[in-house]
Amino acid sequence: VRVQVYLPIADLPVNIFLILGMGIAVGFISGMFGIGGGFLMTPLLIFLGVTPAVAVASVTGHIAASSCSGAINYWRRRAIDLALVFMLLAGGILGTAFGVWLFTFLRALGQLDIVIGLAYVALLTTVGALMVTESVNAIIRARQGKPIELRRPGSHAWFHGLPVKIRFKRSGIYVSAIPVWAIGFIIGFVGAVMGIGGGFLLVPMLIYLLRVPTATVIGTSQVLTLVTMASATVMHAVTNHLVDALLATILMVGGVVGAQFGARAGQKISGERLRLFLGLLVLAVGIRFAMQLVLTPDDLYLLRPAEGGL
Amino acid sequence: MRGAALIVALAALAGPSPARAERLIASLSNHRVMVTSSFAGDELVLFGAIEQDQASRPRRAGYDIVATVTGPRQNLATFRKDRVLGIWVNYDSRVFENAPSYLAVLANRPLEMISNGETLRRLQLGLDRFALPQRAAATIAEDAADDPFRRAFLRLENKRGLYREEPNGVTFLTPALYRASIPLPAEVPIGTYEVDVKLFADGAMIARTNSALEVYKSGFEQLVTAAARDHGLLYGLATVIMALATGWLASVIFRRD
Numbered sequence: 001v002r003v004q005v006y007l008p009i010a011d012l013p014v015n016i017f018l019i020l021g022m023g024i025a026v027g028f029i030s031g032m033f034g035i036g037g038g039f040l041m042t043p044l045l046i047f048l049g050v051t052p053a054v055a056v057a058s059v060t061g062h063i064a065a066s067s068c069s070g071a072i073n074y075w076r077r078r079a080i081d082l083a084l085v086f087m088l089l090a091g092g093i094l095g096t097a098f099g100v101w102l103f104t105f106l107r108a109l110g111q112l113d114i115v116i117g118l119a120y121v122a123l124l125t126t127v128g129a130l131m132v133t134e135s136v137n138a139i140i141r142a143r144q145g146k147p148i149e150l151r152r153p154g155s156h157a158w159f160h161g162l163p164v165k166i167r168f169k170r171s172g173i174y175v176s177a178i179p180v181w182a183i184g185f186i187i188g189f190v191g192a193v194m195g196i197g198g199g200f201l202l203v204p205m206l207i208y209l210l211r212v213p214t215a216t217v218i219g220t221s222q223v224l225t226l227v228t229m230a231s232a233t234v235m236h237a238v239t240n241h242l243v244d245a246l247l248a249t250i251l252m253v254g255g256v257v258g259a260q261f262g263a264r265a266g267q268k269i270s271g272e273r274l275r276l277f278l279g280l281l282v283l284a285v286g287i288r289f290a291m292q293l294v295l296t297p298d299d300l301y302l303l304r305p306a307e308g309g310l
Numbered sequence: 311m312r313g314a315a316l317i318v319a320l321a322a323l324a325g326p327s328p329a330r331a332e333r334l335i336a337s338l339s340n341h342r343v344m345v346t347s348s349f350a351g352d353e354l355v356l357f358g359a360i361e362q363d364q365a366s367r368p369r370r371a372g373y374d375i376v377a378t379v380t381g382p383r384q385n386l387a388t389f390r391k392d393r394v395l396g397i398w399v400n401y402d403s404r405v406f407e408n409a410p411s412y413l414a415v416l417a418n419r420p421l422e423m424i425s426n427g428e429t430l431r432r433l434q435l436g437l438d439r440f441a442l443p444q445r446a447a448a449t450i451a452e453d454a455a456d457d458p459f460r461r462a463f464l465r466l467e468n469k470r471g472l473y474r475e476e477p478n479g480v481t482f483l484t485p486a487l488y489r490a491s492i493p494l495p496a497e498v499p500i501g502t503y504e505v506d507v508k509l510f511a512d513g514a515m516i517a518r519t520n521s522a523l524e525v526y527k528s529g530f531e532q533l534v535t536a537a538a539r540d541h542g543l544l545y546g547l548a549t550v551i552m553a554l555a556t557g558w559l560a561s562v563i564f565r566r567d
């Protein structure tokens with residue numbers, strides 16, 4: 001049995017079962033919480049020795065695969081709001097293109113590693129802390145027997161009243177397209193720079209900001225993730241030539257298998273607890289990155305290939 | 311077995327001798343190294359002989375061999391981290407231009423015992439004396455052996471196993487027959503490698519010869535690398551199609567309704 005596999009783009013020999021195992025483990029978590037799991041996979045690859053640039057570019061392909069299998073399941077249950085997907089995409093593609101451009105720029109500047117690290121810390125600690133607080137409150141409320149109110153009809157934030165109002169029939173909401181585009185842009189941008197699908201960001205944004213009902217939110221998020229990550233893969237391949245197809249394929253196979261078991265496990269746990277676990281996980285990864293940025297590194301120097309011209 | 315093959319190869323190599331004091335002969339066990347998906351490093355054998363004729367004087371201290379193997383050239387940046395507002399960022403950097411991606415210096419004893427510092431410097435023998443020009447370096451001391459970036463660069467390359475100096479990497483089988491192994495780690499870069507062998511006697515270089523080897527990726531790895539570099543769009547689309555197919559297949563296999 002050939003255990004070592006040489007990754008052609010990462011230029012690194014790796015243990016095939018280790019990568020496959022990582023794919024299954026992250027896939028399990030992604031299936032359990034209905035997220036892509038890129039925010040776990042990218043750091044894992046970086047810790048393994050893959051350069052951040054190759055890790056980010058390759059994980060986009062892996063997330064495309066896991067969100068594809070999720071999207072098909074939701075499609076069968078007609079739990080996808082296509083109109084909302086198209087509106088989010090309008091901003092998403094633009095955000096992805098801008099993200100890939102920034103990625104290329106920072107890479108040339110030699111600061112890509114730091115920016116990816118900082119972005120992880122800022123995003124993960126904030127989102128993780130919010131999720132933990134929210135789910136703990138929900139659990140306490142449920143213990144006290146108070147009703148859980150996620151959706152309050154009639155309550156509108158200022159941005160719901162902006163111009164270009166659109167009715168999204170399947171989700172049953174009537175909002176301005178401007179915040180929808182903005183959310184799409186943020187998700188596409190963050191995904192391209194950080195190698196994450198952004199599902200753990202998009203789902204709360206859709207629920208709390210746009211008041212999209214829970215019935216359509218996960219399916220809609222999966223389709224959006226699929227399209228932004230597929231286009232990010234192509235754009236990374238065209239501009240940076242850093243997508244390791246072999247690495248992405250091994251991750252994909254592990255990921256889709258793990259996701260199926262994760263989804264079954266997830267159905268046995270209540271929503272609040274699930275959000276609490278996910279929040280703690282997100283927070284832990286964020287803190288791990290923060291420590292890496294703050295603690296004195298083992299080696300103050302590092303090597304990176306440099307481009308030919310100045 | 312290997313010894314027998316070596317003798318046969320040497321016999322084939324030893325042609326009619328010219329009218330020079332010493333002639334240095336070198337050959338490699340293999341001139342082409344293929345990197346496959348299961349490549350975990352390799353080791354090449356450099357072997358050769360020192361041919362003497364009537365004109366050669368007896369050498370008091372015997373012969374010394376120094377072999378320098380240089381891999382394909384590339385530009386490499388060395389970053390130095392520094393604390394800015396409490397976090398560690400890549401603060402300063404130097405670009406080493408046309409630095410060999412692989413550098414091995416093999417000798418039969420410490421270089422300082424083979425020749426004097428002046429000669430070693432002139433011939434750039436040893437990691438500390440190998441010229442590594444930096445791009446747009448601010449100071450003239452850019453090539454000084456104690457430049458911190460240069461030191462860090464050598465140390466990091468050494469840690470990756472790509473730069474190495476082995477004072478006992480060459481063994482003399484007989485006073486005129488030598489052998490050295492060139493270790494190629496798993497991360498060995500693709501391209502043409504030059505092998506430069508120098509013969510020393512009594513502290514002076516008296517002969518040199520060179521050879522070359524090629525490290526190349528096998529069919530599949532080569533295909534992937536070339537596709538990623540030359541056909542980015544098609545490569546990206548192929549990866550996405552692969553992702554869609556995997557996702558679709560999983561949803562079919564694990565369908566529950």
